[in-house]
Amino acid sequence: MRCKNCGSENDDNLYICQNCGSPLYDEDEPSSDDGDKTRVFKVQGKDENLPSPPNDEDDKKKKQTTIIIAVLCVILVAVIAGTVIAIVSSKNKEEETSSLTQVSTTQTTSQTTTQPTTTEKPTETTTETTTQTTTKELKLSVSLSCNDGGEVEGDGDYSLGENVTVVARPDDGYDFDGWYNGSTKVSSKENYTFTITKNTSLKAVFVIVNEEDSDVEVIGDDED
Numbered sequence: 100m101r102c103k104n105c106g107s108e109n110d111d112n113l114y115i116c117q118n119c120g121s122p123l124y125d126e127d128e129p130s131s132d133d134g135d136k137t138r139v140f141k142v143q144g145k146d147e148n149l150p151s152p153p154n155d156e157d158d159k160k161k162k163q164t165t166i167i168i169a170v171l172c173v174i175l176v177a178v179i180a181g182t183v184i185a186i187v188s189s190k191n192k193e194e195e196t197s198s199l200t201q202v203s204t205t206q207t208t209s210q211t212t213t214q215p216t217t218t219e220k221p222t223e224t225t226t227e228t229t230t231q232t233t234t235k236e237l238k239l240s241v242s243l244s245c246n247d248g249g250e251v252e253g254d255g256d257y258s259l260g261e262n263v264t265v266v267a268r269p270d271d272g273y274d275f276d277g278w279y280n281g282s283t284k285v286s287s288k289e290n291y292t293f294t295i296t297k298n299t300s301l302k303a304v305f306v307i308v309n310e311e312d313s314d315v316e317v318i319g320d321d322e323d
Contacts, residue, residue, distance in 0.1 A: 100113065100123045102118065102123060103121070104116065104119050107119070238256045238257065238258060239259055239295050239297060239298050240299075241253065241256075241257060241263055241295065241299050241300075241301070242298075242299070242300040243265060243300075243301055243302075244301075245267070245302060245304070246302075246304060248269060248270050248272075248273035249269040249270050249273055249275065250267075250268050250270075251265065251266065251267050251268070252265070252266050252268075253266055259295070259296065260294060261294070261295055262292055262294055262295075263292065263295050264290060264291070264292040266289060266290050267303040267305075268289070269289075269305050272307060273305040273306065273308060274306050274307075275287075275289050275303065275304075276306050277303075277304060278291050278301050278303060278304075280299070280300065280301055285301070
């Protein structure tokens with residue numbers, strides 16, 4: 100029996116198309132052999148239990164899918180194999196490089212060990228000479244300052260251990276009080292000599308002469 104819906108051929112004893120599930124007979128049309136055939140009523144949708152006829156297009160699609168999957172598997176295996184080979188070759192190169200480095204280091208060490216020990220003495224002499232030269236060239240600075248009432252001299256750069264003399268000169272009407280390092284008075288002499296051992300800052304302090312003494316002297320001169 101040919102299906103009116105899809106045109107597929109079906110057995111004569113079937114009432115529903117095996118391909119699309121459509122009824123092969125009208126509901127009002129009686130069957131010619133009611134005693135021999137089983138009447139099948141129309142159902143909604145396609146019966147999932149009925150076998151579907153073979154479809155060439157589905158077979159082709161399945162074959163293409165199988166071929167594509169096989170090709171992808173082959174490509175994946177090739178990629179994995181290439182990666183493994185690259186890793187192994189890289190490790191081999193690293194091991195060869197490491198062994199060559201060790202050999203060269205061993206050769207260098209042996210060459211250094213076989214050198215005569217007499218070359219160490221000139222090296223020590225050169226080190227001592229350099230140290231002495233550096234010590235002589237070390238310079239320390241002396242910074243001087245003062246308040247109003249005089250002037251100072253003697254600041255500059257000096258060698259370590261050198262004797263330094265600083266001079267304070269008070270102006271007219273002022274006396275020299277002393278040399279101060281911070282708040283500490285280190286000397287009351289106008290000419291102060293010391294041995295420099297570090298950078299030093301000194302301040303000269305001048306004080307004004309007592310005005311009362313000046314007035315007395317002036318009065319005595321007038322009486323004469």
